[in-house]
Amino acid sequence: MSDKSKRKRPLVADKRYAGKSKAKPKPRKQAKPQARKAAPARRKASRGRPPRRGGIGGFFAGVARWFWRLIWTITWRLGLVAFLALALAVGYTYTTIPPLDDLLDGRARGSVTMLDREGDVFAWRGDQFGGVVTAESVSKHLKNAVIATEDKRFYKHFGVSPRGIASAVRINLSEGRGPLQGHGGSTITQQTAKLLCLGEPYDPSSGLTEREYESECRRSSLARKAKEALFALAMELKYSKNDILSVYLNRAYMGGGAYGAEAAAQRFFGKPASALAPAESAMLAGLLTAPTTLSPTNNLDRSQSRAATVIRLMEEQGYLTQAQADDAIANPAQLSEAAEAEAGGYFADWVMSSGPEFFTRKTTEDVIIKTTLDQRIQRAAEDGLKWVFENKVKPGSKAQAAIVVMSADGAVRALVGGRKTKVAGAFNRATQAMRQTGSAFKPFIYAAALDLGYSPDDIIVDEPYCLNIPGSGEWCPKNYTKNFKGPVSLTDALKSSLNIPAVKVSESVGRETVSAVASQFGIKSDLAAGPALALGASESTLLEMTGAYAGILNGGSSVTPYGLIDLRLLGETEPLMGTGGGINERVIQEDAARQLVYMMEKVISEGTGQRAQFGGRQLAGKTGTTSANKDAWFVGFSADYVAGVWMGYDDNTPLTGVTGGGLPAEIWRETMTRVHEGLPVKDLPMMAPAPRSNFGEAQPAPEPQPSQPAGNRGGADNVIDRVLRDIFGSGSSGPGASAPAPNFQDR
Structure with a gap:
């Protein structure tokens, strides 16, 4: 029997690609519900961190993550501690801060505020609040x-x-x-x-x-x-x-x-x-x-x-x-x-130095001081000084000048201590500079003579005159013009600033009397003991000299120059102290003072001070120039104000071509012209002299006699005694200083 019908099918490889296969694919089995739910959970759990890496890289990454977590933990905890500490510190500081009212004035007290005569602030000293x-x-x-x-x-x-x-x-x-x-x-x-x-x-x-x-x-x-x-x-x-x-x-x-x-x-x-x-x-x-x-x-x-x-x-x-x-x-x-005005300049400095130290320079309280300053007059003085130096003085000159203006009672209305007026704490030539006065001193000689009964018309002989000074020899003063005028009245001698008549009068009335009169009028510095006293050999400040002339204007009573009216503490209404100056005791009789004003008026109207004239006003004053022209002065007054001007160099360099009747008189005129703007014209309190007694060279020349103390002179017996002992003729020797007197040649 044949086996062909039972032959097996040939072996063929399965088709590997489904797309090419016509066979229907088998349906897949569905996943179990539990598996589908577990997948999202795993994804969610791994979302917060990167996937772990193996090997050395993974190790170092892990270490870094650990350090980061450590630092973060420490940082936020330390930050919390620091914040709490800061809060505690701020809270403690909060409790120590005083109330607001206690913080608004932390300045150490001890300020001085100065008001002018009108009550307006013009200067400050110390820390101001x-x-x-x-x-x-x-x-x-x-x-x-x-x-x-x-x-x-x-x-x-x-x-x-x-x-x-x-x-x-x-x-x-x-x-x-x-x-x-x-x-x-x-x-x-x-x-x-x-x-x-x-x-x-x-x-x-x-x-x-x-x-x-x-x-x-x-x-x-x-x-x-x-x-x-x-x-x-x-x-x-x-x-x-x-x-x-x-x-x-x-x-x-x-x-x-x-x-x-x-x-x-x-x-x-x-x-x-x-x-x-x-x-x-x-x-x-x-x-x-x-x-x-x-x-x-x-x-x-x-x-x-x-x-x-x-x-x-x-x-x-x-x-x-x-x-x-x-x-x-x-x-x-x-x-x-x-x-x-740079905090009041020289005037404020003077008030600070002249006031009580515990309320000015070393005050521990806030003090208000009302002063005598008149800012209008202060500007007048500064402008007058500036005008003369800009128009009359050679550019670059180092010469200095000072001005004082005051009322007849000694109330200082303006004070300039140098050419640079906008200063504070600078050297004040009006109050600190001791300078020889020259012929600006002569009015006090004639004040003593007039108080003893002499007349402005009495005659004195201007002629060569010498004195023997024990231990020094012969001293012969000379006039500025180096010539002699012969017989002249006391008025003419003063208006022409003749030196020899001034020395004769001083020797006649007695140097002690002249010194006493000058001292009582306010010249406090040591006065020269020899005959050169009459020619201004003594030193004084401009403030003292101006104050002494104020005594002549007010009728013969001395004054104490002052700038402080009253002083009180800030916030108080009652002053702690009042005026520190003003009119004092009488020095010479009022008639003598009025006659002296008459003589000094002639200085400006006819004599060496003619450059000081302005505005048709009656003015009186006196020029002064010291030895070798080191100092030049002009001090004078109207019926309203007294003003003094000094000019010179700080190092005593002689002035070139400057006398008291020159630039100082012009500074005085420019200042007083501005001071008197808008003021009515007033006559000076002066009195014409009595008829001339005509005592002259025919009179004998006895030795000078000791004089009575100033302020206790006068009376008919005293007048007759002085007249009989007049030495208005030829010179004689008398007591003097042991050192030779300087030879002042002055106008």
């Missing part, structure tokens, strides 16, 4: 200027500005300084904290002065900055923003001895802080950066330039419109008249 102001009470322009300049984000930060500090550090490093040197990046709150010395009060037992302590406590360092930030945060919690700004506006130093906005506004502009215009506000805000350097009393141009920068900042930050900014820049702030 004008009174408490608030951020709401000051001018809005000042408030805005301070914020624009010092801390434009003041109302937005919490007391410390990290952005500002980072910016300041960057700027300091870029400019080659240390990170804390230069720009500080401090907010107004931080600056206020620094002004408060971080709440640490001054301890006198520390061995430091208060200024040294403040300088030390405000020194910048990293530790100090940290404490400053801490204190600032506490202040922000305790006070409002406006409270902090108020403390700052009261405490900040603004130059010129002014602490706080009110003192600075009064000091520089003569107005309250509430009335400041944009330009003035910008100038004060600009001072906060460098109050001494930028002070307008030191350099007004620099201060105005800084103010222009502040104005531009105010415009940029929207505090001023462009029109307001342009107007403020075009019309910069100007100093008040008092500020221009």
